[in-house]
Amino acid sequence: MSLYDDKPWLARYASGQPSEIEVEHDNAVDMFAAAVARDPEGDIIRYFDGRITRRELDELSDAFAAGLADAGFAPRERVAVYAQNVPQFVIAQLGTWKAGGIAVSVNPMNRERELELVLQDSGASVLVCLRGLYREVARNVVAGTQVRTVITTSELEHQTRNDQRLFSGVDGAPCEGAVDMAEVLERYRGQSAPEVSLGPDDVALLTYTSGTTGPPKGAMTTHRNVVFNAQTYRDWIGIGSEDVILGVAPLFHITGLIGHVAVSLLTGAPLVLMYRWDPAVTLETIREEEATFTVGSITVFIALMNSPGAKKEDLASLTKIYSGGAPIPPSTVTAFQKTYGHYIHNIYGLTETTSPSHGVPLGADAPVDPATGALSVGVPVYGTVVRIVGEDGEDLPAGEVGELVTSGPQVVSGYWNKPEETAHAMGGGRFRTGDVGYMDADGWFYLVDRKKDQINAGGYKIWPREVEDVLYEHEAVREAAVVGVPDPYRGETVKAFVSLRPGATAEPEELIAFCKQRMAAYKYPRQVEVLDELPKTVTGKLLRRDLRTREQQRSTAT
Template identity: 70%
Template sequence: MSIYDEKVWLAQYSPAQRQPRTIEYDNALAMFDATVERNPDGDIIRYFDGRITARELDELSDAFAAGITDAGFRPGERVVIYAQNIPQFVIAQLGTWKAGGTAVSANPMYRARELEEILRDSGATVLVALQSLYKDVAENVVGSTGVRTVITTSELDFQSANSGTLAGAERVDCPGTIDLVTMLERFRETPVPPVDVGPDTVAFLTYTSGTTGPPKGAMTTHRNVAFNAQTYRDWIGIDADDVILGVAPLFHITGLVGHIALSLLTGAPLVLMYRMDPEATVETIQQQRVTFTVGSITVFIALMNSENSSREALQSLTKICSGGAPIPPSTLAAFEEKFGHYIHNIYGLTETTSPSHCVPFGTRAPVDELTGATSVGVPVYDTVVRIVDDNGNDLPPGEIGELVTAGPQVVAGYWNKPEATAKSIPNGVLHTGDVGYMDADGWFYIIDRKKDQINASGYKVWPREVEDVLYEHDAVREAAVVGVPDSYRGETVKAFVSLRPGSSATPEELIAFTKERLATYKCPREVEIIAEIPKTATGKLLRRELRTVPEP
């Protein structure tokens, strides 16, 4: 046994965790079927005043599968889901699997060019979209893609309260599309043809920004989903008596696995709120007696700063994980002082189907004295993580290098991108691109990224995409985008711009220009206009110098 194997297992603490686990289900549909059989009348989705039981979700997803099959969908095809955190997201996802398809989650903040890219790359034949997103964005792009069927839905369905984040919401007429609720009613009694869904069937395409070029669709298999749903359940101790709060976006791998898949596996109700709002979230936690959630640290900062937050309101929320962005030790301490609960750090990537590391429950993450970084925990079950140098050689504890991860949660590869798969996931082993180290006790720390990718509140932003948009502005001569520290978001996007001779543009104008063309989280929050962008002799941007440019 190498020092890595020994330290990894020692850091697990529990003898049970040192043994390879028996994976109970080889696909995500099988784990949901078991939940329906075990507790058919228990709530599995709560949405404001709406309730959906496991049996009803089974019937609704059957109807979705029957409906898209009737419209021409065939096993192996893809369905893009373009929506906020609503019950229809779960219904469409399950229904896609039952029809033998792959669900593709699209960020509801995507604008036209971003959505079109996902539709084209995935080759989707069905689009499920919120009515407002269809009218504002999707209607203008679906005609140029391979989408044959468009299904629209309203956030006002499956509830009647019209409160919280739904206040002021209105239905939108979408001619030429299929209304989801109408389709479900029509096909509620229609049998679903059996399909072959196995462990290696692709359950999701979850898009992640690559090091160059367009986003890549990570092929998350049913085996990946079932394994990490069980990881969440066993590591944290989730069962049907828990209540899961869906604060992470469902389009994100954390929401897909740490919310949806975990609920489907355990039968614990998943509470959805359309969009995260701090005041409404505090009320929901108290009313629903929420016990578990996982989200970006910005969520928990927002809860601390909410006017209606109190120790009493969050009393039930005893199981908390946070990942996707660095967690300052001071934030952990402040949250625990206010609410009495410790936030357990968790780490993973889209390519690891959410967690590859987590702080064991009942323990506290150590803090690196030199960098002040909070440990992201230790590898989860059946997972071996190595720290390697640029030549792929193992480094001893304390030495900084790239994290390389092997385990049942590592995805099968990137959709239609064999070269990218061979580069980043050779032989099924993920080269994360994240830089860190393992200490002498087996704890892992992330201290930097190998590339220039920006991590803003857990959302990944690739600078070149933002730069390309800035170059579309007539006044922009050169542009360079970097991530800069932000006390709330971990990192935020900053752009440096030089202008064409004789042209003029204000920082505010350039920020507004990007907001018309990109999801909000990708847009610069600050633009600095400078005379020249620093470059190497060969013309390569020197982003490192820009990160240290003094304020004018």
């Protein structure tokens, strides 16, 4: 008997093979064209008091594509987009596709060395960036790369509110030596995009991995990947043109690219952008725009809970809430639901799976494993096969811990210019995630941790995630990250780093004792350090690697 025979709601999501799933459009440009045809005058982007309709976005992206072509841009060349959550990001990405190119998303927090790495690795011939980023970073880098054209733009455009909480100190003056994006759009507006051929297997995006476990690699995300997982968001969560998408995830990240931009282009639902993340601005925006859906890191929702003056009615419209990219402590889901009345649904995926491979169906509560306290990341989404395998590569039975290996239409075609890494991670059409977890007897999946994060204390294996989940149960703890540090007796021991809720106090000894009462003797942290803020990626993922490096440097110094 199948695990899903007596669970029809699970069977709906877990059944099927990749070949059985219909990808409705050959490419992301056709996907958007269908939305324009359905309702050209509906909003597609909202940026403070600015509005861009579907017809206008179609015209603006045509103009961008025509400008690229006139400058000698050829199909399959790369355009790097180095910007925050502004409308120009979407215009440039869609315009790049219309010109037959590949959009390269660049983390706006990148500095010279990091930006140069992405530009060199991708071979981008065009760089689109905010003016401030050009002055501070990019102009010191581009001369040594293949970039022929730099197009700059301002975060002040497409709106007039100029909220000083976000825009204080922003210089909107044009940059010398760069092309102004507004001038390009004005000059070429009304012209058609060049005639290009885009197939499902053509690369749409180079999306660079976060580098939490090593140097970033450019995942080659195809148009089929983009369209398929835009459909997944739409159908799994029930997103339609009447929804309003709140853009809290950075657009350069795969969550923002698919869970915000792609699903908006597919459904026609307006995407609300806020330049950069600010809890107070976000709460106001939810109320003003009556946002209904968002997906972001759990740190976003923790910040909203701790925002001064936040009220239940602030999030009344936001009924479809998903979180991915970082582990979710069950206690946080409970606290958020108590505060706002809405349940945070888990969703799981990686850059290499074009965002989700698993999710908790809307309206369902994820189970919590009583043995580990882990919150389930859901069940595999449409047409996706996920296996739990041991060190020998063989399938493991339900309940046993192994590596998650994923197959499906969302798995990218490989890493840019890295055939060996591609063969290792994606050989045989199966992506080895590097994440460790298990499936229970009911078909729910749970993550334990990254393989490389496991701590070995005197022969006892400890997963940081389990210790972190216990720390999150303490009323004073806002965030927690656990790493292994050198220990003369055990080889390695457990150290926890925590930040505290506003106004809360807790001594390290108190937190150690709290964990000791709730965990096996070999698991609880022997050291706790309280920090104002824990290091995170721009997407909110806690950087254990940075904490380990700091501890290693301390050890070396002594």
